[in-house]
Amino acid sequence: MISTGNMWILEKNTPQQPGGLKQRVIGALLYCTGEMKQLHTHIQDKSFPLQLSEWCLRGISRVILLNNPLSGALILAALLLESPWQALLGMLGLLASTLTAIILGQDWEEVSSGLHGFNGMLVALLMGVFSSAGDWYWWLLLPVCLGGATTTFLSSSLAPVLERWDLPVSVFPFNTVIVLYLACTGTSNPYFPNYPAQPPGAPESTNHTQLHVPQLLQGMVLGVGQIFACDTLGPSLLILGAVFLFSPILAVHALLGSVISTVAGKSKRNKKTIFAGLLF
Numbered sequence: 001m002i003s004t005g006n007m008w009i010l011e012k013n014t015p016q017q018p019g020g021l022k023q024r025v026i027g028a029l030l031y032c033t034g035e036m037k038q039l040h041t042h043i044q045d046k047s048f049p050l051q052l053s054e055w056c057l058r059g060i061s062r063v064i065l066l067n068n069p070l071s072g073a074l075i076l077a078a079l080l081l082e083s084p085w086q087a088l089l090g091m092l093g094l095l096a097s098t099l100t101a102i103i104l105g106q107d108w109e110e111v112s113s114g115l116h117g118f119n120g121m122l123v124a125l126l127m128g129v130f131s132s133a134g135d136w137y138w139w140l141l142l143p144v145c146l147g148g149a150t151t152t153f154l155s156s157s158l159a160p161v162l163e164r165w166d167l168p169v170s171v172f173p174f175n176t177v178i179v180l181y182l183a184c185t186g187t188s189n190p191y192f193p194n195y196p197a198q199p200p201g202a203p204e205s206t207n208h209t210q211l212h213v214p215q216l217l218q219g220m221v222l223g224v225g226q227i228f229a230c231d232t233l234g235p236s237l238l239i240l241g242a243v244f245l246f247s248p249i250l251a252v253h254a255l256l257g258s259v260i261s262t263v264a265g266k267s268k269r270n271k272k273t274i275f276a277g278l279l280f
Contacts, residue, residue, distance in 0.1 A: 032068075032070050032245065033068075033245060033246065033247075034068065034246065034247070035067045035068060035246075036068055036069060036070070039054070039069065040054070040112070040113075051112070052098070054069050054112075055098060055111060055112050055113075055114055055117065056072070056091070056094055056095065056098060056114070056117060057069035057070075057072030057073055057076070057114075058072055058112075058113055058114030058117075059072070059094050059097075059098060059114030059115075059116070059117025059118050059120075059121065060072035060075050060076055060090075060094065060114070060117070060118070060121060061075060061114065061242065061246065062113075062114040062115060062117065062118035063075075063118045063121060063122060063227065063228065064227055064239075064242075064243060064254070065250070066242070066243065066246040066247075066250075067113055067114065067246070068242075068245060068246040070242075070245060071242035071243070071245050071246045072114075072242070074238050074239070074241055074242035074245065075228065075238070075239055075242050076091075077238055078225070078228065078230060078234075078235035078236070078238035078239050078242075079228060079230070079235070081232075081234055081235045081238070082225075082228075082229075082230045082231070082232060082235040083128075083135070085128065085135040085136055086125060086128050086129075086229060089124040089125060089127065089128040089140070089141075089144050090121045090124050090125045090128075090228075091121075091124075092124055092141060092144050092145055092148065093120040093121050093122075093123050093124025093125070093127075093144050093145070093147065093148035094117045094118075094120050094121040094124070094148065095120075095148070096120055096144070096145045096146075096147075096148030096149045097116055097117050097119060097120025097121075097148040097149060097151050097152045098111065098114075098116055098117040098120070098152075100116075100148070100149040100152040100153070101116035101117075101152045101156070104152065104153075104156060106152070106156060116152050116155065118171075118174075119148075119151035119152075119155060119171060119173045119174040119177075120147070120148030120149070120151050120152070121148075122171065122174040122178075123144070123147040123148055123150075123151055123174050123177050123178055123181075124144040124147065124148055125228060125229050126174075126178050126229075127140060127143060127144055127147065127178070127181065128140065128144075128229075129229045130182060130194045130195055131192065131193070131194060131195075132187070132193045132194055132195045133192070133193055139191050139192065140192065143181060143192060147177045147178070147181060150173070150177050151173035151174060151177055152173075154172070154173035154176055154177070155169050155173045158172060158173070182194060216262065216263075218233055219258075219262045220255065220258050220259045220262050221233060221236045221237060221240060221255075221258070222236050223257075223258030223259075223261060223262055224236055224239055224240045224243070224254055224255065224258050225237075225239050225240075227239070240254070240255065
């Protein structure tokens with residue numbers, strides 16, 4: 001309250017107004033969505049470990065075409081909830097590919113936006129999924145680190161070639177490294193054994209026409225989580241929430257792709273094929 005002569009004027013305190021609080025909440029939510037460029041700019045003059053943490057979180061989200069460190073943090077939480085061992089493997093592969101890109105002197109903007117990390121994480125996750133040695137098999141850390149670093153070498157060498165045809169490198173390094181790893185190890189390797197692939201012509205499960213709606217709805221959400229090899233509902237919901245945080249429209253598209261592939265794959269009753277629809 002301010003006195004002006006014989007008149008008293010009430011001074012407005014904007015932060016205490018409901019409208020001001022609502023605007024701050026909406027502003028904070030909007031700050032956390034999209035690519036969070038303000039945070040990216042603010043963290044540039046911070047210490048290297050803090051910058052590396054942001055780059056890695058963006059690299060995690062890059063696996064599903066996002067670029068948001070909070071989305072990456074949600075996905076990392078989902079991986080820890082699903083399997084701490086898988087989370088450890090994924091982070092090691094991510095760190096190996098990101099640090100290799102820094103050592104090789106790759107473009108700083110690409111490194112800081114996580115473009116040199118997601119291939120390494122995918123390789124590490126798939127090595128853990130295919131390994132038949134079980135969790136906490138420490139020998140697996142060696143191919144995980146080597147495979148993650150190799151994806152950066154492949155990415156940096158293929159980029160100048162593919163750019164001539166205006167083609168992205170995308171997940172080509174991940175596909176190349178994981179196929180070579182599986183071809184070189186096999187099922188009887190004494191150090192890195194893998195699960196046997198189903199032989200051609202093997203009998204498939206009987207087709208059932210009975211529809212279980214709860215299982216079908218759950219499979220639609222699990223299809224999103226299968227990108228990170230998550231088989232349970234909680235982590236899959238966290239991953240879907242991470243996509244929604246970056247872009248609600250992209251989350252709808254991801255869920256729609258999972259729905260279509262779930263319905264299409266109902267005859268095989270194999271939810272691990274659901275995530276293929278998300279590639280569209």
